[in-house]
Amino acid sequence: MNDTESLESLRNEALAAIGAAVDLKELEAARVKYLGRKSALLAVLREVGQLEPEKRAVVGKRANEVKKDVGDALDHREGDLAARAREAASLADTFDLTLPGERFRTGHVHPLASTAEEIVQIFRSMGFEVADGPEIETEYHNFEALNMPAFHPARDMQDTFFVGDDLLLRTHTSNVQIRAMKTRKPPLSVLAPGRVYRRDSDITHSPMFHQIEGFMVDERITLGHLKSVLSSFVRAIFGKARKVRFRPSYFPFVEPGAEMDVECVMCDGKGCRVCKSSGWLEILGAGMIHPKVLAHVGYDSEKYTGFAFGMGIERVAMLRHRISDIRLFFENDVRFLEQF
Numbered sequence: 258m259n260d261t262e263s264l265e266s267l268r269n270e271a272l273a274a275i276g277a278a279v280d281l282k283e284l285e286a287a288r289v290k291y292l293g294r295k296s297a298l299l300a301v302l303r304e305v306g307q308l309e310p311e312k313r314a315v316v317g318k319r320a321n322e323v324k325k326d327v328g329d330a331l332d333h334r335e336g337d338l339a340a341r342a343r344e345a346a347s348l349a350d351t352f353d354l355t356l357p358g359e360r361f362r363t364g365h366v367h368p369l370a371s372t373a374e375e376i377v378q379i380f381r382s383m384g385f386e387v388a389d390g391p392e393i394e395t396e397y398h399n400f401e402a403l404n405m406p407a408f409h410p411a412r413d414m415q416d417t418f419f420v421g422d423d424l425l426l427r428t429h430t431s432n433v434q435i436r437a438m439k440t441r442k443p444p445l446s447v448l449a450p451g452r453v454y455r456r457d458s459d460i461t462h463s464p465m466f467h468q469i470e471g472f473m474v475d476e477r478i479t480l481g482h483l484k485s486v487l488s489s490f491v492r493a494i495f496g497k498a499r500k501v502r503f504r505p506s507y508f509p510f511v512e513p514g515a516e517m518d519v520e521c522v523m524c525d526g527k528g529c530r531v532c533k534s535s536g537w538l539e540i541l542g543a544g545m546i547h548p549k550v551l552a553h554v555g556y557d558s559e560k561y562t563g564f565a566f567g568m569g570i571e572r573v574a575m576l577r578h579r580i581s582d583i584r585l586f587f588e589n590d591v592r593f594l595e596q597f
C-alpha cells in the first residue's frame with residue numbers, strides 16, 4: 258500500500274463510510290478504522306520513509322492530504338450528527354399544541370336520582386314539602402300505626418327484613434307519614450322519598466328500592482283532591498295527553514283504596530308485552546287515610562280527612578326511560594349510566 262492509487266481508493270472508502278454513519282457510535286468506529294493506530298493510512302505514513310526519495314515525496318504528500326480530508330470529513334459528519342441528535346431530543350420534549358386533548362370523564366346525576374328529583378319538583382309545585390325519616394324503624398311505625406297489627410294478614414304482603422325483636426328495615430316510606438303527623442297538626446301536605454327494603458329480587462324487584470310517599474291532611478279533604486293531585490302529577494311526568502284511571506284496591510292504611518293506571522307509555526294504549534296487552538300501566542297506590550291511622554296519631558277523624566299515595570321511583574324511571582331490568586340501576590355500569 259504505497260502508491261497513490263491505493264491512497265485514492267482508501268480515501269473514497271473512508272469518505273463513503275463516514276457519510277453512511279447514522280450516529281456518533283458508527284462514526285467513532287469509522288474514525289478508528291481509517292485513522293486509528295492500526296489503520297492502513299497510518300501504516301502508509303509509517304512506511305513512507307523507506308520509499309525512494311521521489312516516490313517518498315509524492316506518496317507522503319498525498320497520504321497527508323488524505324489523512325486531512327478524512328479527518329475533516331469525520332469532524333464535519335460529527336457536527337451534523339450531533340445537531341441532528343439535539344433536534345430529535347428537543348422534538349421529543351416538545352408539546353404539540355395541535356394534538357386533541359384527553360377527554361375528561363365527568364359524572365352526572367343517576368337516572369334514579371334525577372327521576373326522584375323530577376317527581377319531588379312536580380309535587381313541590383303543588384305545595385308539598387319534603388320530609389325524611391329513619392330507614393331502620395320500629396314495628397309500630399312501619400305496621401301497627403298504619404293499621405297493620407301483628408295478626409293482620411296484610412303483613413304477609415310484605416316480606417320484611419327484621420334487624421331485632423322490634424326493629425326492621427322499613428318496607429315503605431309510610432313511616433314518615435306517621436312520624437310527621439304525630440309531631441304536627443293539619444293542614445299538612447308532605448312528600449317522603451327514600452330507600453325501602455323487601456325480601457324480593459328479580460328483573461322487576463330489588464331487595465332495596467326507592468319509594469315516594471305523599472299525603473295531605475286537612476278539613477274536608479276528599480277523594481276529588483286525591484284524583485286531581487295525582488292526575489296532575491301523572492300528566493306532568495308522562496305527558497299531558499296520557500289518560501289515567503283509578504281502580505278500587507285494598508291497602509290496610511287507606512279506606513277506600515285505589516290503584517292508579519296510566520295509559521301505556523310503550524304502546525300508547527294499543528296493548529303490548531309491557532302492559533300485558535291491557536293498554537294500561539299501574540303506576541301508584543293511593544286512598545283516603547284510614548280513620549284508624551288518623552286515630553293512631555291523635556287526629557280527630559271526624560274533623561280531619563286526608564289522602565295518601567305511594568309509588569316506586571324505579572318503576573317510574575323504568576317506564577320513562579324504557580328500561581326493562583331494575584337491576585341495571587344498581588350495577589353502576591358506566592355504559593348504562595352514560596345513556597341518561
Ligand SMILES: [Zn+2]
Pocket residue numbers: 521522523524525526527528529530531532533534536537
Ligand atoms: Zn303497552
